[in-house]
Amino acid sequence: xxxxxxxxxxxxxxxxxxxxxxxxxxxxxxxxxxxxxxxxxxxxxxxxxxxxxxxxxxxxxxxxxxxxxxxxxxxxxxxxxxxxxxxxxxxxxx
Numbered sequence: 001x002x003x004x005x006x007x008x009x010x011x012x013x014x015x016x017x018x019x020x021x022x023x024x025x026x027x028x029x030x031x032x033x034x035x036x037x038x039x040x041x042x043x044x045x046x047x048x049x050x051x052x053x054x055x056x057x058x059x060x061x062x063x064x065x066x067x068x069x070x071x072x073x074x075x076x077x078x079x080x081x082x083x084x085x086x087x088x089x090x091x092x093x094x
Contacts, residue, residue, distance in 0.1 A: 004035065 008016070013027075020030040064070045073081070088094050 004031075 020027040
């Protein structure tokens with residue numbers, strides 16, 4: 001758990017306290033709820049940002065493929081190439 005301290009002007013505090021009373025909670029509880037809402041909003045944003053970045057990487061990979069700049073290989077071919085690289089690395093030939 002963490003504690004947040006911040007300063008606000010008297011009028012803002014008065015109005016926020018009135019809003020909390022209207023919601024039948026303390027000002028502290030209302031601020032906690034708002035902070036939790038902001039945190040959830042940020043989690044949602046970050047989740048979608050990650051999805052967007054992932055989609056962009058996939059799109060770029062297909063664009064490179066269509067431009068003839070890369071080649072896609074099968075899983076078996078990838079393992080064969082990795083095994084060969086591992087052997088070369090173990091022999092100090094990389």
